[in-house]
Each structure stands twice: as structure tokens, then as C-alpha cells.
Amino acid sequence: MPSRKDDLNKTLVALTSSAFLLPAYQSAMADAPPEFTEIGMRYSKYKEDDLSAKKTINGVRSERMDIDVAQFHLLAPVSDDWSVALDVGWEDMSGASPWFVGEIRDGDGDPGVIMSGASIEDTRTEVSVTTRYYFDSGTAGVNYTYSDEDDYESKSISLDGSLNSEDGLTTYSASLSASDDDITPTQGTYPTNTLSATKDIRSAWIGVSRIISKRALVRFGLSYTYRDGYLTDPYKYKDNRPDERKEWTASAGYRHFFAEQNAALHVDYRYFDDDWDIASQTLDVAWIQNVGQDITVAPFIRYYTQDRAKFFSVVINDDNDSDYFSDDYRLSSFGAFSYGLRVNYEIGNWSINADAERYQTDESWGLYSGEEAPALVDTWRYGVGLSYAFR
């Protein structure tokens, strides 16, 4: 077999990178509006595993949340350099969620969860419109999203733009978004923490991606999010959170196409930190395998770990006198694995996709130490979708 010098020759690097600028070699990264109108429908189901009898305070197994989601998607070219997308989603939620964690469970003395009772019923409707303009060296987009459910209304707007470098190998991206949310908790058996409140979210993101060889791409991103307003969970009995939260993330990703296998490897890492002392890390690995010309099979695995919020306790004692406190398992320290499979099949103008994902959590899987929140949840998510392109 031909041998290759280990150190890359300067001339070879110059020739190869200069050749890269030719459009033929850049087909994968071209920013172009969609050529055809596409419509799609998708149904997915999210289901939380029951909370085992060992974790509840009364020793009775409890059902948790169940969400059915239906989505409609439309993407259409308006002209050679302009596209519009419309997304509408409906969610139907039902089940029970943790109300608070009791100090002593009957029998073994471990903390136990008191559930809200199978009382939650809500539906959410979301409408999102995006328009995007494509110019010679990049794209610019605007999105408006309106979401409404019985106890929550959200309006958000975002602007994003990308710019390709002169040599075409580097893409710089940035986005800004803002949302104004109104919270009006449904009044039922238990008193809520507020009757009416608001919350604002402001977020900024910058990123850069660079093609480093014919088959590899790296990308980096930084983001900052500022939340201001009512950040407490209105339904949780022992919950009072600061009315401000500042979050930072740094992310890096790598994509490599393996021609021989006709497959791509995606590896992404994300570091998150905020002023509630919740640090988290996420590692995503996916293998996107083309099978023949029409089928794509993509197994993926994700590892997530987070540290607890500074005001989190497994049990909030009645004599607690801190300003801020919460026993929400989502603010505890834990580790989680999710793994699953996405499959896509193209037949003519139709595309059928299906996916399934299992998510499992455990305090001992985390990199940060802390006490295990008894309400940590394992979930299933699966979905099927169908889309059609008017070619």
C-alpha cells in the first residue's frame, strides 16, 4: 500500500486547502433555500416510568407524567433566496408529579415522595413561524413562537445569522432571543405558590464552525442566558427560588464522514454553569449510518451529569429558614444516560422516520457528589413521522 508522510508537507496543505474553495468540494455546506415545499406530520409519546413504591412516602406505586405530542411542519421556498417555515404543535399532558419530599418514609426511614395525585391535565398549543433569507455568504433568520396552555403563556422572538468566511471553510453564527412568559397556575386541591407571575428570558449565542478536511468539521459555541422573574415551580409545596438566573454554556463538536463505511460520526460536548451553582456536562455520540441509498440508521448515546443547585435539599425541613429552597429532583445532582435509535426511510417523495429513546438517571452515575433525590425519573420517548416533498 502507498505510504504517507506523517508530517504534512506545506505545499500539499496549500494545494489542498486552496482546492477546497472550489464549489464542487463544498456542496455539503452550501447555504441554499429549500428547492421544494415540504410538509410533515409527527406523533411522539413521552412517558415517565412509575415511581416505585419504595420511593413514595406511603409505599404506594405512583404513575407519573404522560405526554402525547402531535406536530405539523411546513417549509416552503418563497423565492430563490428566501424561505418560510411554519410549525404547529399540540401536547396533551396528564398524570402526577412530585409535590414534595417527606422527611421520613414509613418502614425504612428513607425520604419519600408525596405525589400531586393524578390530577394534572393540560394541553399546550404552540405556533412557530420562521423566515430565512439566504445571501451569498450566509443566511439570516427571524422566528416568532407563541405557546399557550391552561397555566402558561409564552411569546418569544429570535434573530439569527450566519456568515461564511471568504475561503468558505469557516462559518460564524450568532443568535439573540427574548421571551416573555405569563404564569397563572391552575387552582385545585393544593394551594399554589403564586396566583399570577411573569418571567423574561434573554439569550445570546455565538458559534464558529470550520471544515478542517474533506471529511471533518469542528465547531465551537458559547452562550449566555439571563432569566428574570418568577422562577419558582408554582405547584411544588416546598419551593422558593431566586428571581434571577444567569447561565453560561460552552460547547464543542466534531463531525467526521467515513467514506468507506458511508457513515458519519458526530461527537458533541457541552459544559454548562450558572449562578445557582448548577454545573452540568453533556457528551453526545451518534453514528449516522447510510444503508443503501434510502435508509439511514442512527444509534446514539448521551451522557449527562449535573451538580445540585446551592439551595437544593433532598428534604426541606419545616424549620428551614433559608431564603431559597427546593426539593425538585431536577435541581439535584445526578448522572443520566440516554440511548436510542433514529431510522429514516426515503421512498420517492415520501420520507418516513421513527425514533425511540430511553433515558435513565441515577445519583451514583454523576460526576458531582450529593444525595440522591428519590423522585429522579426514567423515561421513554418514541415517535413516528411522515413527510412529503412536492418535487
Next chain:
Amino acid sequence: MVRIEHNFKAMGGPCCLRLDADDDAVAGVAIAAAVAEVARLEKKYSRYLDESLTSQINRAAGAGIPVPIDQETSALLSYANTVWQESDGLFDLTSGVLRLAWDFKSGRCPDQLEIDALLPLVGWDLVQREQGNVYLPRAGMELDFGGCVKEYAADSAAIQLRRHGVTSALVDLAGDMVALGTPQGNASGVSGWPIGIRHPVEKDKALAGVHLPEGGLASSGDYERCLHIDGKRYGHILHPRTGWPVQGLIAVSVLAEQCLVAGSSATIAMLKPAGEALDWLDNLGLPWLAIDADLNCHGSLAAS
């Protein structure tokens, strides 16, 4: 899985697409797209076609009006500039005009006067390239994309095949080749498409057998057209500053990810004096094969 072979003529030579596909119809669409891509590039860059962009640029030489060019052409000229720099000025898209002095069928060497008359028209550094247009400042100057477009077309044809779902194919544009994947039913266990590199003198004999992995193979040689006068060999590879044939290697083949890079590398090696060319190829870091004037083989592919 079927093997489909499509022969056609383009860019002045015999071309062939070989592909292994599941489905005749898919293969047919892919072949049509690849052939159309080669035809598009020929129509755009051939200096033999009056309507080509190359002819428009050449006709406007010295006329004072820059010719607008698209992004692809601008990138191709930038690439040619890189090759010019990396070859210390040996690879020069404007040197084609020297062929006017050299008629390899006539059996005679030109007068120095004839060559001297053409030399002022050669000089890549004279070409004015600005955002979106190009201008040749002296009447009679010519750009000739012959030194890179065929290789670029081979890469582009392969990209078209892949875009249409072909995962295993060999594109051969008169010796400039690009391989995708590995042929089906390949029992040898060696990945890549088997290719014979032709012997420069004994036409029917393969000089070396190579399994071309994903990527390109390009060859440059002056055994096809040359003059023998008084026992001295004059090849058709002309030095851009002297106007005389380079006394160098007689054939070079290079493997690279992009056929375009393989082709430029082979051409640069052909333009250098033989000894210097062998060192340069050795340092380049790509698999290569070269034949010197005494028909000795050199390079990492020679041993395989």
C-alpha cells in the same frame, strides 16, 4: 448489484464511468448528472469553444475591459495562483500561448525569435484578478485551464455520482481518475478500485498496479507528443520563462484525495528538472510514481 459502464467522449479524450449500483434507474440518473457536469465544465472552460468563458476572457485580452467571472471561476483562478506560488512560477495558466511556436508534428524546433515574440505574453503575475472579474492586460495573452479543469471535472463528476446515491464507482476522464468506495464482489480483500498505470512507451503494458482508494489519481506525461531532433528529446511540457521544453521526467502519476491536487502535483513535477522533481515528489507526502528519460521507475508506487 450490477456493474454499469458508461463510455463517452469529453475534454478531448475517451471517458468512462464504472459503477456498482442496486438499481439501473438510480445509476442512470447518476450517470446523466455526472456526464452533464463534465459537459458543463467543458463548455465553460474549453479554449476550443468560442462561447466558453475562457474564450471570452482571452478575446478581451488587452482590450481594457475586465471580464466578469462567477465564484467557481474565481476559486479556480485562486487555486491556480496557489499552484503558481507553490511551484515557484513553473505552473502558469498563461503559458499555453507558447504552443504557437511549437508544432510537434512538424519535426522542427522553432527559432529563438519565434519564442522570444511569445514570452512577453506569458506571466501569471500580469493577470489582474479582482473581486468578480479578471483581465489579461496584453493583447494576445491567453488563459488555458487545460492544466486543471479535467482533474476538477473528474472530482466534480464523482461528487455528482455520490450525490445521486452511488457509493461505489470509478470515474476516468482520459486518465484522470477518481474512485468512490470499493467495487462490489471484490474478492482480493484490498479496498479500492484496481487500476493499471500505463507504461509510457510500451502502450499495452501496465507499469504498476494500484488499488485506488477513495480519492483521485492523475498523470502527466510528455511521451505522447514530443520531438526527437539530433538525438535530443523535446517534450511538450514547456518552461514558462524560457519557452523551451523542460528536460525532466517523462511521466508522473500522483494519488491524492482530490484529483485536482493529484494533477497539479504531477504537473509541477513534470516542470522541474528530473533530480529536483524526484526529491520534491518524495517530500510531498503523496503516493507517486515517476519515469525518467532512461525509463527508470521511481516513487512509492513503483515498489508496490
